[in-house]
Amino acid sequence: MSTGIGARVKRKEDKRFTTGKGKYTDDIRNDNQAYAAFVRSTHAHANIKGIDASAALAMDGVIEVLDGHQLTGDGIGNIICGWAVTSKDGSPMNMGAWSALATSKARYVGDAIAVVIAETQAQARIAAEAVVVDYEELPAIAHVMKAMAEDAPNIHENAPGNLIYDWELGDEALADAGLASATHITTLDLTNNRLSPNPMEPRVAIATYDDAEEHYTLHTTSQNPHVARLLLSAFYQVAPENKLRVIAPDVGGGFGAKIYVYPEEITCLWASMRTNRSIKWTSDRSEAFLTDAHGRDHVTTAKMGFDDNHKIVGFKVDTVANLGAYMSLFSSSVPTYLYATLLSGQYNIQNLHCNVRTYYTNTVPVDAYRGAGRPEATYVMERMMETAARELDMDPAELRRINFIQTFPHQTPMLMAYDAGDFPKILEMAQDAADIAGFAARKTEAAGRGKLRGIGYSTFIEACGLAPSQAAGSLGAGVGLWESAEVRVNPVGSIEILTGSHSHGQGHETTFAQIVADRFDIPIESVSIVHGDTDKVQFGMGTYGSRSAPVGMSAVVKAMDKVEAKVKKIAAHTLEAAEEDIVIEGGQVKVAGTDKAMGWHEVGLAAYIAHNLPEGMEPGLKETAFFDPVNFSFPSGAFICEVEVDPDTGVTEIIKFTAADDFGTIINPMIVEGQVHGGVTQGIGQALLEQVVYDDDGQLLTGSYMDYTMPRAADIPFFDVSHHETPSPNNPLGVKGCGEAGAIGSPPAVINAITDAIGNNNLAMPATPQAVWRAIQATKSVAAE
Amino acid sequence: MTTVNMTVNGKAVSGNIPDNTLLSEFLRENLRLTGTHIGCDTSQCGACVVHINGMPVKSCSTLAVSLDGAEVLTIEGLTKGGKDAELHPMQVAFNDNHGLQCGFCTPGMIMTGIDMVKRYKAEGKDLTSDAIRAELEGNICRCTGYHNIVKSIEDAATKM
Amino acid sequence: MYSTKYHKPASIADATAALTAGEDATILAGGQTLLATMKQHLASPSDLVDIRAIDGLSDISADGNVLTIGAAATHTAVASSAVVRDVCPALADLASGIGDPAVRNVGTIGGSVANNDPAADYPAAMLALGATIVTNTREITADDFFEGLFSTALEDGEIITAVKITAPAKAAYAKFPQPASLFALVGVFVADGAGGVRVAVTGAGEDGVFRQGAMESALGANWSAGALDGVAASQDGLMSDMHGAADYRAHLIAVMAKRAVSAA
Structure with a gap:
C-alpha cells in the first residue's frame, strides 16, 4: 500500500495514545517537584491595596508566596502584543501594561495577583485561598458595547475611552458610491459570540531552574515552543535563549489557546529560580475558563448593495471587537488583518470598506481561536448573501454564482491576492452531495411530522499558511512567519525530520513522514519526526493558522531538495555517471536506463564514511532549510447544512452536513477529513451551543462544563466530506492548509439553515433551543398581527 | 492516611494515602x-474513565x-505491553478509523467504548450509531467531531 | 480538596455513630455531586461516611405492588432491575437517563433524593408517585420530604435507607435537558398512582421540585395529552437563568407534560 502523497496512511503516533503511553506535560513529575497555585482576582476591576500572605505562609507545606512587586522588581518584563496595528489617524495602538502578576490593579476575574508555592498541589491550592488581597472595587465593563460609553470606567490609563485602535481597510468613498448606485441594499446587525477554545488538555507548565548551570527548562502545553522561548527571553527577560530550553511534549489540542505565553509560564520560571525548586502548575478546567484566551466577540453592522443584475456593487462593514482586559499576543491582528482582508469572500467585489474599533473590557483577553478573524468575516459575508437572496427572492446558490470570482490570481481591494480556486465547481459538488433537488420533498415530509426543515449555504475562502514574512512585517507583525526544517539522513539511510511545526493532534508524525517517503521512495517506517523541543529543533514559528502543511512541509521540501542534490552528486561520483542521469526510486539511487544502482542506505553510508566523496564535498547528509512563501494560501469551500427544528421546544437537529473543500494538494485524505470533522463541529458548537457569558459585574457565568455547552456526540451528525484540488502555486507541494476551514465555514451554514426553517432571519448565535423557540414565537406574533 | x-x-x-485521594490521583501520582487523564473538574468530560469491577466509572x-x-482496569491494562503485544480490538479500531487526534480524550473514549460494546452484546441489543452517540454522553472530544470515534466503536463492535 | 476522614461502616448503627462523632460529617452515598463540590472547595466535610457497604442497603425488592429500593442502589441498578421494570417501568426509564453511563454506575437513589438538587430527576418521581422515604428512624412521605433547594426533612444524622413506591396505573417521565450540564432544565413526571393523578416538575422551580395542580386536575378528569391543551403552566416561582427564562420553562412544562402523558 502506498504511503506517499495522497495515501490514507494510518497514523504512526496512535499507538502511544491508544495505549495510555502518550507523554503530556502533566504526566511529567520532576525530582524536587513543588507546586504552584495562583491567587486570582475575584473582582473584574479593582485596585489592589495590599496583599497579606502571612496566614498562607504559615500553612502546611507552603514554601513561598510571591507577588507582582517582587516579579517586576526582579526585572521580569510585561506581556506584549506582537502585532502593531495603527489607527486610521496614524496613531499607534494603545497597549496597556500587563504584568504576569498584577501589581496595582486587577482587570478581570481570574487576573493573577500572587502565586503560592507548596509541596503538594492540594496544599498550594488551599493556601492560595488564605492569601488576603485588599481590594478597592471599581466599576467594571463586561460587554464591549459598554466600553465606549462616555461614562465608562477607564481600564488602562493610556487607552482613553478604552479604545485600543480605530482602524480601516478599503476605500470608503468607493463603497459609499457603490451603495448609492445600488438598486437593492441589504443591512444586517450581527454578533459573533464569544467562545472558549477548550482543548481537552488544560494548560500545564513545569519550570525547572538549574542553579549550577543557571539554566531553565520549561515543559509547557505550547503550539510553538520556539516562539515561547523567544518571548520569554527577549521580552520577558526570564533568561537568555541559550539558558532556556522550552519543550512542548504531547499536547492535547490547542485551537489557538496554546499559542500564547501566559502569566503562569513566566511566573513558574521565575518562581523556580526564586525557590530553587522545579515548579509545576496544572490548570483545572475552571481555571481554564477563567484564564485561557477567548475567541471571537464581535458586534458588526454591514450593508451590501446589489445592482439590477444582482451583482454586488458596494459593501460596508463596521465592526466593534472586544479584546478583553489586556492585549494578548496576536489579539490586534485577529479583527483586522485576519478579518477585514477576507471580506471579499468568494465574490468579485470592487467597492469595499471595513472599519474596526477594538476596546478593552474587564474580561479574559481575547485572541486567535481556530479560524481567528476568518470565521467572523465568513459569518458576516455568508449571512449577508443568504439574507440578500431571501430579500431578492432568489436561489441563494444562484446569487452566489452570479458574484463568484472566476479567474485567478485575483486581487481583492482588501490586500489579498487569491491564488487558485474553482468556486462554481465546489458549490456544485456540495449541492450534488446534499441532494438539493430532493430538499422540497424532504421539507414536506418533515412538516407532516410537525417539524420545520431548512437548508443553508456557506461558500467561503480563508487565508492560510501564515506567512509571508515581509508582507506580515509591513502590516505590523513583530516576527517573520516562515518555517524551518532539517532533514537528517542517518548513515544507514533512515531519516529524521526536525520541524518547527508542532503537532498537537494534527498527525504530523504521519503526514510529514509521508512527504519524505514519497520523495525518496523509502518505507515510511524509516522516517521519524522530531518537534517540540528548542534544544533539538533549530527554530520554528509553530503551528497555527493552518500553516504546518503550506509553510512547515514546504521547508521540509526545500531541505529535501538539498539532500537530493547531494545524494545525486554522491551517486554520480560513485557510479561514474552524470548527475542529471541519477534517479531515486524503489529504495535505490540509480543511473537511469542502466542497471547501475546504489541502495539508498549505501548513499547515506558513503556520505558519512567519506572515503570516496566528490572533490571538495563535505561529509555527512543533513540539510536545513527555511521556507518563506511569497503569499498566503487560500483554501475555499462550500458547506450545506440541513436542519430540522422542533417548533414545540426550539430544538435544532442537524440532519445532514455537507462539506466540499478545496485544500489544494492533499497529503493524507484521512487526516484532512478528520480536520474537517473537528472544525465543522467547533463551528456547529459556535452556531448552536457555545457562548461565554459574563454578568454585568464581569463575573464569569459559564465557568465549567455545567454551563458552557460543549458539542457532544449526540449533537453532531456524520459528515459528508469531499474535495476538489486546485493546487496553490505558492508552495512546492501545492497545499493550502485544512485545519481551520471547518470552523470558518460552518456557523453561517447552520444559522442560514435554521432561519430558513423557521422563517425568521432574526436569530443570533448560539441558536439554543430557547433562542430558536423565541424566534419562532416572534414569527407567530407577526403572523397574527 | 489509610492503607x-x-x-x-x-x-x-x-x-498508604490521604483519605481524600481520588482514584485518578492514586493512578496517576501513586x-x-x-494514561488516565483529567480534562474537567465537574465529572463531565470522561477522559478519566476506568473500569471498576468491570464497570466504567469516572476515576x-x-x-x-x-x-x-x-x-x-485502566487504558494501560488493555494490552500486556512489550514489542508486538496484541492490542485490544478497540485500540486497533481507533487507529484504523482515525478515531483520535490529540489523544487526550482517547483513553476515556476507549474504556467507555469497550463497556458499551460488551453491555449491548450481553443484552442482545443492536449498538447503532445513534446508540453509540447517546452512550458517549459523558465523554467529550474537542478534536474529532465524533464522526470517527463513532466509526471506531462500530468497527470494534464487529471484532469484539 | 480539603482533607477529610473516610469511614466505611458495616451497619446503620456504625454509620450513625460516625456521623454523630464527626465535627462536620456527611454521608457519601455515591459522591457524584459531593466529590465535585469538594474538589472545588465548595464543601469540606470533616468526615465522609460511606453507606454503600451496609448490608442490604443496595437491595431492590417488591412485595406485591410495593417496590422497595435501597438507598445505595445505583442508577444503573435501578435502570436495569427487572423488578423495577415490572412494578414501575417509568422509574427505570428515568434512572436510565440520569447523568451518563459512568455516573449511573456510582450515583445512588438515596444520594439523589437526599441532595434534592432542583434539577435532579428522582425528586420528580418521588413526588409524583407519592413515594415514601424510609430512614433509619422513620418514614416520610415525599410531600413532606422535599422542602426546597437542596433542603429536605432529614434531621442531622438521619440516614435514608430506602424508598418505597406503590405501583402506579400509569406513569412516565419526560426530561428536557439543560444543554450544558444535561441535568433537567424541565423534567415532568406524570403518574396515576397511589396518591391519585400527580404531575411533578423538576428543574424549573425556584424552590425545587413541585406539583403542577392545574395539570393534575385536567388529567384527573381526562388522562390524555389532549386534556392538557390550553392548560398553561404559571411562570410564578419558576427559575430564570441563561439556559431558560421563566416563560420558556413554563412553556416546556406544558410540552414535557404532554409528552410524558403520551408515553405513559
Missing part, C-alpha cells in the same frame, strides 16, 4: 499510570480509599 489494597490491571497494589469522582479490594 488501600486493590488490583490494578491484574496486579495487586497497595498504598502508580504513575498517566476523578471516586475516592481511592473506598475501593479496597476492587479490581481496576
Whole structure:
C-alpha cells in the first residue's frame, strides 16, 4: 500500500495514545517537584491595596508566596502584543501594561495577583485561598458595547475611552458610491459570540531552574515552543535563549489557546529560580475558563448593495471587537488583518470598506481561536448573501454564482491576492452531495411530522499558511512567519525530520513522514519526526493558522531538495555517471536506463564514511532549510447544512452536513477529513451551543462544563466530506492548509439553515433551543398581527 | 492516611494515602499510570474513565480509599505491553478509523467504548450509531467531531 | 480538596455513630455531586461516611405492588432491575437517563433524593408517585420530604435507607435537558398512582421540585395529552437563568407534560 502523497496512511503516533503511553506535560513529575497555585482576582476591576500572605505562609507545606512587586522588581518584563496595528489617524495602538502578576490593579476575574508555592498541589491550592488581597472595587465593563460609553470606567490609563485602535481597510468613498448606485441594499446587525477554545488538555507548565548551570527548562502545553522561548527571553527577560530550553511534549489540542505565553509560564520560571525548586502548575478546567484566551466577540453592522443584475456593487462593514482586559499576543491582528482582508469572500467585489474599533473590557483577553478573524468575516459575508437572496427572492446558490470570482490570481481591494480556486465547481459538488433537488420533498415530509426543515449555504475562502514574512512585517507583525526544517539522513539511510511545526493532534508524525517517503521512495517506517523541543529543533514559528502543511512541509521540501542534490552528486561520483542521469526510486539511487544502482542506505553510508566523496564535498547528509512563501494560501469551500427544528421546544437537529473543500494538494485524505470533522463541529458548537457569558459585574457565568455547552456526540451528525484540488502555486507541494476551514465555514451554514426553517432571519448565535423557540414565537406574533 | 489494597490491571497494589485521594490521583501520582487523564473538574468530560469491577466509572469522582479490594482496569491494562503485544480490538479500531487526534480524550473514549460494546452484546441489543452517540454522553472530544470515534466503536463492535 | 476522614461502616448503627462523632460529617452515598463540590472547595466535610457497604442497603425488592429500593442502589441498578421494570417501568426509564453511563454506575437513589438538587430527576418521581422515604428512624412521605433547594426533612444524622413506591396505573417521565450540564432544565413526571393523578416538575422551580395542580386536575378528569391543551403552566416561582427564562420553562412544562402523558 502506498504511503506517499495522497495515501490514507494510518497514523504512526496512535499507538502511544491508544495505549495510555502518550507523554503530556502533566504526566511529567520532576525530582524536587513543588507546586504552584495562583491567587486570582475575584473582582473584574479593582485596585489592589495590599496583599497579606502571612496566614498562607504559615500553612502546611507552603514554601513561598510571591507577588507582582517582587516579579517586576526582579526585572521580569510585561506581556506584549506582537502585532502593531495603527489607527486610521496614524496613531499607534494603545497597549496597556500587563504584568504576569498584577501589581496595582486587577482587570478581570481570574487576573493573577500572587502565586503560592507548596509541596503538594492540594496544599498550594488551599493556601492560595488564605492569601488576603485588599481590594478597592471599581466599576467594571463586561460587554464591549459598554466600553465606549462616555461614562465608562477607564481600564488602562493610556487607552482613553478604552479604545485600543480605530482602524480601516478599503476605500470608503468607493463603497459609499457603490451603495448609492445600488438598486437593492441589504443591512444586517450581527454578533459573533464569544467562545472558549477548550482543548481537552488544560494548560500545564513545569519550570525547572538549574542553579549550577543557571539554566531553565520549561515543559509547557505550547503550539510553538520556539516562539515561547523567544518571548520569554527577549521580552520577558526570564533568561537568555541559550539558558532556556522550552519543550512542548504531547499536547492535547490547542485551537489557538496554546499559542500564547501566559502569566503562569513566566511566573513558574521565575518562581523556580526564586525557590530553587522545579515548579509545576496544572490548570483545572475552571481555571481554564477563567484564564485561557477567548475567541471571537464581535458586534458588526454591514450593508451590501446589489445592482439590477444582482451583482454586488458596494459593501460596508463596521465592526466593534472586544479584546478583553489586556492585549494578548496576536489579539490586534485577529479583527483586522485576519478579518477585514477576507471580506471579499468568494465574490468579485470592487467597492469595499471595513472599519474596526477594538476596546478593552474587564474580561479574559481575547485572541486567535481556530479560524481567528476568518470565521467572523465568513459569518458576516455568508449571512449577508443568504439574507440578500431571501430579500431578492432568489436561489441563494444562484446569487452566489452570479458574484463568484472566476479567474485567478485575483486581487481583492482588501490586500489579498487569491491564488487558485474553482468556486462554481465546489458549490456544485456540495449541492450534488446534499441532494438539493430532493430538499422540497424532504421539507414536506418533515412538516407532516410537525417539524420545520431548512437548508443553508456557506461558500467561503480563508487565508492560510501564515506567512509571508515581509508582507506580515509591513502590516505590523513583530516576527517573520516562515518555517524551518532539517532533514537528517542517518548513515544507514533512515531519516529524521526536525520541524518547527508542532503537532498537537494534527498527525504530523504521519503526514510529514509521508512527504519524505514519497520523495525518496523509502518505507515510511524509516522516517521519524522530531518537534517540540528548542534544544533539538533549530527554530520554528509553530503551528497555527493552518500553516504546518503550506509553510512547515514546504521547508521540509526545500531541505529535501538539498539532500537530493547531494545524494545525486554522491551517486554520480560513485557510479561514474552524470548527475542529471541519477534517479531515486524503489529504495535505490540509480543511473537511469542502466542497471547501475546504489541502495539508498549505501548513499547515506558513503556520505558519512567519506572515503570516496566528490572533490571538495563535505561529509555527512543533513540539510536545513527555511521556507518563506511569497503569499498566503487560500483554501475555499462550500458547506450545506440541513436542519430540522422542533417548533414545540426550539430544538435544532442537524440532519445532514455537507462539506466540499478545496485544500489544494492533499497529503493524507484521512487526516484532512478528520480536520474537517473537528472544525465543522467547533463551528456547529459556535452556531448552536457555545457562548461565554459574563454578568454585568464581569463575573464569569459559564465557568465549567455545567454551563458552557460543549458539542457532544449526540449533537453532531456524520459528515459528508469531499474535495476538489486546485493546487496553490505558492508552495512546492501545492497545499493550502485544512485545519481551520471547518470552523470558518460552518456557523453561517447552520444559522442560514435554521432561519430558513423557521422563517425568521432574526436569530443570533448560539441558536439554543430557547433562542430558536423565541424566534419562532416572534414569527407567530407577526403572523397574527 | 489509610492503607488501600486493590488490583490494578491484574496486579495487586497497595498504598498508604490521604483519605481524600481520588482514584485518578492514586493512578496517576501513586502508580504513575498517566494514561488516565483529567480534562474537567465537574465529572463531565470522561477522559478519566476506568473500569471498576468491570464497570466504567469516572476515576476523578471516586475516592481511592473506598475501593479496597476492587479490581481496576485502566487504558494501560488493555494490552500486556512489550514489542508486538496484541492490542485490544478497540485500540486497533481507533487507529484504523482515525478515531483520535490529540489523544487526550482517547483513553476515556476507549474504556467507555469497550463497556458499551460488551453491555449491548450481553443484552442482545443492536449498538447503532445513534446508540453509540447517546452512550458517549459523558465523554467529550474537542478534536474529532465524533464522526470517527463513532466509526471506531462500530468497527470494534464487529471484532469484539 | 480539603482533607477529610473516610469511614466505611458495616451497619446503620456504625454509620450513625460516625456521623454523630464527626465535627462536620456527611454521608457519601455515591459522591457524584459531593466529590465535585469538594474538589472545588465548595464543601469540606470533616468526615465522609460511606453507606454503600451496609448490608442490604443496595437491595431492590417488591412485595406485591410495593417496590422497595435501597438507598445505595445505583442508577444503573435501578435502570436495569427487572423488578423495577415490572412494578414501575417509568422509574427505570428515568434512572436510565440520569447523568451518563459512568455516573449511573456510582450515583445512588438515596444520594439523589437526599441532595434534592432542583434539577435532579428522582425528586420528580418521588413526588409524583407519592413515594415514601424510609430512614433509619422513620418514614416520610415525599410531600413532606422535599422542602426546597437542596433542603429536605432529614434531621442531622438521619440516614435514608430506602424508598418505597406503590405501583402506579400509569406513569412516565419526560426530561428536557439543560444543554450544558444535561441535568433537567424541565423534567415532568406524570403518574396515576397511589396518591391519585400527580404531575411533578423538576428543574424549573425556584424552590425545587413541585406539583403542577392545574395539570393534575385536567388529567384527573381526562388522562390524555389532549386534556392538557390550553392548560398553561404559571411562570410564578419558576427559575430564570441563561439556559431558560421563566416563560420558556413554563412553556416546556406544558410540552414535557404532554409528552410524558403520551408515553405513559
